[in-house]
Amino acid sequence: MNKDIFGEAIKDFYNKKHQEDIVVQAPDFDDDIIPVSYLFRNYSEMPKIEQKALELAFGEVLDVGCGAGSHSLFLSEEKKLKVHAIDISEGAIEICKKRGIINANVQDIFDLKKTQYDTLLFLMNGSGIIGKLGSIDRFFLHIKNLLKPNGQILIDSSDISYLFAEDDGSFWVDASAAYYGEMQYKLKYKNLESDWFDWLYVDYNTLQNAANANGFICELLLEGENNDFLAKLTMASDIL
Structure with a gap:
């Protein structure tokens, strides 16, 4: 994204x-909104x-795509x-620091190296940063290097x-097309507008x-009310 929509x-x-x-905005769907107040929600919300x-x-945590820092706080x-x-987002990190998060940095996860953590957090449709399904192996290969032994x-x-469900409840997608969870979005805020960017929703x-x-x-931990889910990934080598 060429403009810091979330940061502003x-x-x-x-x-x-x-x-x-x-x-x-998405090409084939109505506009949606994100209330900015939602980015400042507390645990109970x-x-x-x-x-x-x-x-x-647990342990040392990396909060990826931290936004306003609600999870980190x-x-x-x-x-x-x-x-x-x-x-x-430079603006998001600026506010994270003002809210008291000392170790907050403008950083792309794919540029992060030589540091390891016990817990990697990817929340708020955290799979989105993968972009396209064809990039998922690159994602796993990279985060493998960021995980401490016995980390998660x-x-x-x-x-x-469900977006592709027919009136009779059947499910149809074009098998020759891209994976149905690959989306493109554009963000607008006041007079700012981002470029189109890729975002991946992946079924379990x-x-x-x-x-x-x-x-x-990969373990399925919890399913939400809107076809969403939480998964935990651990290295198979940790249990050998």
Whole structure:
């Protein structure tokens, strides 16, 4: 994204300057919105999938795509864990630091090296950063290097096959087309507009198969009310 949409919105909300929503556009769907206040929610306001992930987090934690830092704040203040919060948004990281997250950096996960963690957190449709299904092996190969022995990856996603359901309840997608969970989005906020970017929603079976192929054990921990789920990934070599 060529403009820091989330960063500008997060800064405005934190500084009480603006109350406009972030608009999310997709080529074949109606516009959706993200209320900026949602990025500042506390633990009691989070969905059960996020609460479960935070409960299970242990050791040194990497919070990927931390946004305004709500997850990192809970882990550091309530669970007293050592947390490293990263996001590609400069504005988001600026506000994370103002909210008290000491170890917060502008960082692309794929550029992060030579550091390992006990828990990697990918929340709020965390699989999205993979972009396309064809990039999932690259994702697993990279995060494998970021995980300490006996560490875990907690990631959530959604099975969006329901978007392609027929009136009779049957499911249809073009088998010759790209994987149905590959989406493209554009963000708008005030007079700012991002470029189109790729975002991946992956169903659990596809995630599990890809994880197994790359040496991970994948466990389904919790299913939400909107076809979403939380999964835990651990290295198969850790149990040998």
